[in-house]
Amino acid sequence: MKLYEYNAKEIFKKEGIPTPDGGVANTPKDVEKIAKRLGKPVAVKSQILAGGRGKAGGIRFADSPENAYKVGEELLSSLIKGEKIERVLVEEKIPIEEEFYISVIVDRTMKKPLIIASSEGGVEIEELAHKHPEKIIRYHVDPLGEFLPYEAREIARKMGMEGKLISRVGSIIWRLYNLFRKYDALLAEINPLVLSGDNLVAVDAKLEIDDDSIFRHPEFKKQEEYEASEFAFVKLDGNIAVIGNGAGLTLTAMDLIKLQGGEPATFLDIGGGASPEIIRKAINRVISYSKVDVVFLNVLGGITRADDVAKGVVEALRDAERDIPLVIRLTGTNEEEGQRILKEAGIPFETSLEKAAAKAVEVAKRL
């Protein structure tokens, strides 16, 4: 679960990382109010989850409360990167002397947290990493050990910090790592960390929390970005809804649809061990998506039982909101029973994935 910048900054502030003074607004009037309270030039920042927001025009500046109202009005009625802007974060504009970059991410290859830092932060950081990899400091942390402040100071020195800045930047790195651990983050990122006069300020903040850790972080359950879901569902542009058990198998079914000249309309992974109820909901879910002309259900049961799938299909077809062709491939655990249930209900099925994919495409083309 990605957090909005303003939620991430609340956490950063609580954990001792300085952020700009400001507030959240969802009307131009509130934008103006916050700008007036701050009494200085402000940044008005769209609160969306997509990256590259600045380059897409989602961050604007205003030198007076009246201008802040105008800018707020424009942003709050627009779309950035396809996302509707519901809120903006209004913050004091921080004069920039230097911009640094600090992040902590899960390194899948080393299976450890990785701290990435650079004295040249800003939007061109990826370009820098590509052209001057020596300017990017990488430090793996022992997941069983404690991350100590001296380690953070060593990173700061390698970044090129001198004098007092070694301890001060080190302190922010240390706090960011501890926050990453404490909140079960997959990513904690400050870009840029701005040096402004005597102050170090996290001007932007990114925080992504591991959905699988929510059971021990009840505070995130009420977050609107957190959507407890029974299956993974992605809408696409084609007209053949693909439902399957397991991500790899479902992706493969999509690839085969495309290979046969069809276009997938959904990716829906029912996961492992789905009940008849989940199958019914999954079928209903894709049927209610208007682009869908054909449903392709591909199940090779392991932990999922073919008889449960068959029962779910029968129930779904009984109360479906519209009549739609369904192409089924059903094999695996308890397949005799599952196939018997379908036969009794008069529902045709296939046992080969590739044949079934070809059939789904053929049915879609005939419509």
Added chain:
Amino acid sequence: MIILDENTRCLVQGITGKQGSFHTRQMLEYGTKIVAGVTPGKGGQELLGVKIYNSIEEAKEETDVNASIIFVPAPFAKDAAYEAIKHLDLVVIITEHIPVHDSMQIMEYGKRMKTTIIGPNTPGIITPGVGKLGIMPGHIFQEGDIGIVSRSGTLTYEFAHQITSNGMGQSTCIGIGGDPIVGLTFADVLKEFEEDKDTRAMLMIGEIGGDAEERAAEYIKEHISKPVMAFIAGRTAPPGKRMGHAGAIIERGAGTAESKIRALEKADVQVAEKPSDIPEMLKEL
């Protein structure tokens, strides 16, 4: 065969749960040596003829167990995994949805204790004719000389089925698990297959996301002499979500199906377009 052989004697952690008891029966029916079960508080009971202990330490006093398969729910899986790592040589973690921070700790502890870990979020491991530690349907596998390693559960079954129904079989088949952090990696398993006299060729099944396949390709180029075939799921999937700048910095363009297929082809791996290509490729070897 690799990792799971005649000397593997396993216990089941979480044997009294729904999944644990269902799959213990399946594993026993397949002929797997299941010598104990562990559920704290239920020691002394018996299930399907398997004696249950309160702890692994206790089970070790009475049996010659050397492996574990874990069905414990995610919030308690780290505790179970540590217990297994401390006492045993091989741990298969079936559990899904273990927090990534827990998995990082489990893997680091496993490395220190030199314990082999498969998973989490894996269908497990099967050596046809010998046994299975996992949840895969046993009947789609058959003794043979093809080693399979995969990141995906059900897609592995699809390929095993293709191979079996074309009259060939598998030496050992391992699901390394679909999580970002897993124990054995593609390269670890390919290395074992390279050294295994029963394995003639290998099939690697990958999918989009991460750079495990690209790294495996590097490894194959340097260290593998036996034929390797591959399949990558997700050629038509839309681009995945970004993980800040940090994600882009560490992945360096890896992650897409094109990137993986290109890397594998550079390592002289034959990449299949669809599952039915694999039996054809194997027949031509």
